[in-house]
Amino acid sequence: MRAFITGGAGFIGSNLADSLLKRGYDVVVYDNFSTGHQRFIEHNLNNPAYHLVEADVLDKAILANSMRDCDIVFHFQANADVRGGIKNTLIDLEQNTIGTHNVLEAMKVNQIEKMVFASSATVYGDPEIIPTPETITPVQTSLYGASKYSAEAMIQAYCEYFEMKSWIFRFVSFMGPRYTHGVIFDFMKKLKQDPSSLHILGDGSQRKSYLHVEDGINAILLALEKSQDKVNIFNLGNKEWISVNDLADSLCSRLNLKDVEYTYSGGKRGWKGDTPFVHLDIQKISALGWKPRFSVKETIESTIHYLSVNEDLLFVRG
Ligand SMILES: NC(=O)c1ccc[n+]([C@@H]2O[C@H](COP(=O)([O-])OP(=O)(O)OC[C@H]3O[C@@H](n4cnc5c(N)ncnc54)[C@H](O)[C@@H]3O)[C@@H](O)[C@H]2O)c1
Numbered sequence: 001m002r003a004f005i006t007g008g009a010g011f012i013g014s015n016l017a018d019s020l021l022k023r024g025y026d027v028v029v030y031d032n033f034s035t036g037h038q039r040f041i042e043h044n045l046n047n048p049a050y051h052l053v054e055a056d057v058l059d060k061a062i063l064a065n066s067m068r069d070c071d072i073v074f075h076f077q078a079n080a081d082v083r084g085g086i087k088n089t090l091i092d093l094e095q096n097t098i099g100t101h102n103v104l105e106a107m108k109v110n111q112i113e114k115m116v117f118a119s120s121a122t123v124y125g126d127p128e129i130i131p132t133p134e135t136i137t138p139v140q141t142s143l144y145g146a147s148k149y150s151a152e153a154m155i156q157a158y159c160e161y162f163e164m165k166s167w168i169f170r171f172v173s174f175m176g177p178r179y180t181h182g183v184i185f186d187f188m189k190k191l192k193q194d195p196s197s198l199h200i201l202g203d204g205s206q207r208k209s210y211l212h213v214e215d216g217i218n219a220i221l222l223a224l225e226k227s228q229d230k231v232n233i234f235n236l237g238n239k240e241w242i243s244v245n246d247l248a249d250s251l252c253s254r255l256n257l258k259d260v261e262y263t264y265s266g267g268k269r270g271w272k273g274d275t276p277f278v279h280l281d282i283q284k285i286s287a288l289g290w291k292p293r294f295s296v297k298e299t300i301e302s303t304i305h306y307l308s309v310n311e312d313l314l315f316v317r318g
Contacts (some may be wrong), residue, residue, distance in 0.1 A: 001072060001263060002023045002028065002069055002071050003024040003027050004030060004066070004072070004073045004074070004112075005029050005065050005206055006099075007075075008036075008041070009052075009082070010040070010076065011174070011179055012075070012118065012216070013036070013074070014037075014040035016076065017041070018218055018286055019049075019218075019308075020074075021050060026051075027050050028052075028067075028070060029053065029162060030057070030063065031054065032054065037180070037260075037316075048167050056226075056245065058099065059097070060102050063103065067107065068110055073114070074113070074118075075100060075116065077099060078093050078099065079095035079144070080096060082120075082142065082145075083270075083271045092143040093143070096144070096151055097151050099152045101151075104116075104155065107158075110314060112164075112167050113165060114167075115164060115167070116166070116167045116169070116224060116227060116259070116271065117157045117166060117167070119148045119151070119168050120170060121170050121172045121235070121237065121280055123148050123149040124136065124138050124145075124280075125138055125139045125141035125142070126139075126276065127275075131280055132279065133283070134235055141275070142274075143273070152233075154233070156231050165228070165229075165230055165231075166231050166232065167223055167224055168222055168234070169219075169223070171211060171216060171235070171236040171237065171280075172211055172238065172280060173209075173211070175210050175213065175300065175303040176213035176250055176302050177302070179303050179306060180313055183244065183247060184247070185307065185314065188251070188255075188307050191255060191260070195226060195257050195260070196260060197261040198264070199263045199265070200248060202265060202271075203264050203267060204244045205243045206274065206275075207241045208244065209237045209240065209242075209280065210299045211294075211299065212293070212294035212302065215293055218293075226289075235280040235284065237278075237279065238282075238294075238295070240280070240295065240296045241278070247300065254301070255308075289307075
């Protein structure tokens with residue numbers, strides 16, 4: 001099997017590339033390194049089963065050419081910044097929705113029948129039902145969520161029109177090795193700059209669930225093997241959640257920082273479009289025999305450990 005991974009030099013995509021290589025796949029990574037890192041992939045560069053294409057998903061000709069002879073596409077490229085849409089109302093449409101359309105077109109040209117898509121819990125907006133099952137009708141509260149939901153819809157339509165199958169994963173925030181954006185990243189960066197205070201977006205009462213990247217990838221590969229509908233949609237999350245205030249407390253205690261003064265931007269949401277309570281119903285993926293190996297606490301600890309030993313990542317982007 002030859003797998004094509006868009007965004008394969010990023011946090012999740014590079015971990016996925018490593019897992020697929022271990023399972024005997026040939027891997028083509030397609031990435032423009034806008035937020036990806038050379039250091040996440042360099043250990044694979046001499047592996048004959050690993051191929052890197054440094055290019056943009058918006059470049060349709062290179063995209064279609066690079067996909068030749070692949071059997072499956074893992075579409076993990078995106079503008080993964082969930083907060084940016086309010087300042088730049090075009091970026092999610094362009095990078096996430098049109099980017100996905102370009103990937104689908106390149107698959108069509110190359111007659112590739114399988115697509116795995118990194119969607120997001122954000123598609124549920126601010127759901128009334130918690131834990132949130134895959135079956136609710138999502139109402140959008142952010143352009144990032146809307147762009148992922150539109151991409152999902154387009155993938156479903158391509159599966160209807162052409163000989164394609166898809167596996168769509170709506171996931172909570174992933175953490176673990178190579179984590180380069182999100183709440184712990186922001187907090188550690190702020191505390192590095194000023195260990196006496198921490199500015200928290202919202203009132204700190206937001207509750208979020210986190211999943212270790214290794215658990216997430218295992219779930220994706222299991223669903224790919226065991227679920228064979230035309231369109232397979234799965235939530236991926238953990239059984240528990242933690243409040244932002246509790247997460248800040250664990251981080252400060254883990255970094256041996258005492259008497260850190262918390263300040264707040266206020267309100268129930270960290271930003272417009274933020275979901276105050278993210279907790280997904282994971283019965284559907286669990287029914288396939290998957291369960292997370294890492295608790296939320298262990299996931300957070302491994303992330304703090306990773307960023308502590310790779311502290312320079314806090315200050316480089318891309
Ligand atoms: N990290 C999370 O917690 C999380 C949660 C839900 C969904 N997702 C989704 O999972 C996927 C991977 O997220 P991540 O956290 O690894 O993000 P990331 O930013 O680390 O990875 C994205 C990768 O895509 C590349 N890229 C971006 N735009 C590109 C373009 N136009 N052409 C080619 N390459 C491009 C970047 O260089 C980067 O390597 C994304 O689709 C994201 O929306 C992530």
